Amino acid sequence: MLRISLHRLYLILLEAYGYQNWWPVDEHYHKSKGxxxxxxxxxxxxxxxxxxxxxxxxxxxxxxxxxxxxxxxxxxxxxxxxxxxxxxxxxxxxxxxxxxxxxxxxxxxxxxxxxxxxxxxxxxxxxxxxxxxxxxxxGNRLTFVVDAYTIRLFKRFYNIQGDYDQLKAFVEDSLPKDITIYKEFHALIDNHAKIYCRSTPRCRECFLKDYCISAIQSF
Structure with missing residues (x-):
């Protein structure tokens, strides 16, 4: 049983960090160059x-x-x-x-x-x-991106491990089929992992510590 749902985790991260608007592209450059x-x-x-x-x-x-x-x-x-x-x-x-x-x-x-x-x-x-x-x-295609940050966060937060396709399926089965959510959740996970869920985690400072299995076990 998940301590909080994946969609709830997405909403918490979104409230904390706001929209990341990934993938970053230089729109002005492309307009000027055609x-x-x-x-x-x-x-x-x-x-x-x-x-x-x-x-x-x-x-x-x-x-x-x-x-x-x-x-x-x-x-x-x-x-x-x-x-x-x-x-x-x-x-x-x-x-x-x-x-x-x-x-x-x-x-x-x-x-x-x-x-x-x-x-x-x-x-x-x-x-x-x-x-x-x-x-x-x-391509704006509905497919979720799993990276090293995703693997790290899910292992610590949910104690969920698996190969790429298993983690991808876990996310896609748990979230609304929404292209913006897929893009933003991937970006938000990366942002959070760079700030708090590092290789050496900053659990005591993390606003997710009350929900995270790894953080709770470490206190």
Whole structure:
């Protein structure tokens, strides 16, 4: 029996932090350049693999400064130049290959409208988290993104463990089928985990401590 429902947890986090409005994109840039903001999300979803978002932002700024933040640019730029631009994101040679592959697949970007999750998972360099992030945030498709923060929070808060698909199903079975809730809950979990539910948790300061199994057991 859950101490509080998943939807109630979402509402508590929303009240505490407000709407996060993920995925962050530079709307002004895309309007001025005539580029597609969905391209930025797809590019960012690859760049954020195995790195902190601050490093992704540096790579995105390099692309905007010296190129164009679009899948068209990713397709046309040389491997060497792209690797230079995205170097701050780490694993830049590997990510260069993945970006090229994904950019060729999403040509045009509207492929997003019909592509299935299983089809995305067949692409080289696209795992479950990346596929769901692209579908949810770029494609506005009703699929929840599970990441390391989600796994950590659910283990501590609910004592629930499982593989990616099990945790994804747990969320999707427990929440209203609402695209905004899916987007915001993922972002809110990440925000809370960065502030309180860290690798070394700050349980005594956390406003969820009275509901969290791990926090209660630690006092």
């Amino acid at each position: 580029t597609d903001p969905r391209d930025e999300i797809i590019i960012g979803a690859i760049l954020t693999q195995n790195t902190a978002w601050k490093n992704v932002e540096k790579a995105l700024e390099n692309i905007k400064r010296d190129g164009e933040l679009s899948l068209r640019f990713i397709r046309e730029v040389s491997h060497e130049e792209l690797a230079r631009l995205i170097k701050p994101s780490g694993f830049y040679k590997l990510k260069t290959e993945r970006l090229k592959h994904v950019a060729n697949f999403f040509n045009p970007t509207d492929v997003l409208r019909k592509v299935g999750r299983e089809e995305l998972l067949k692409l080289k360099g696209i795992g479950k988290e990346t596929a769901d992030a692209i579908l949810l945030y770029a």
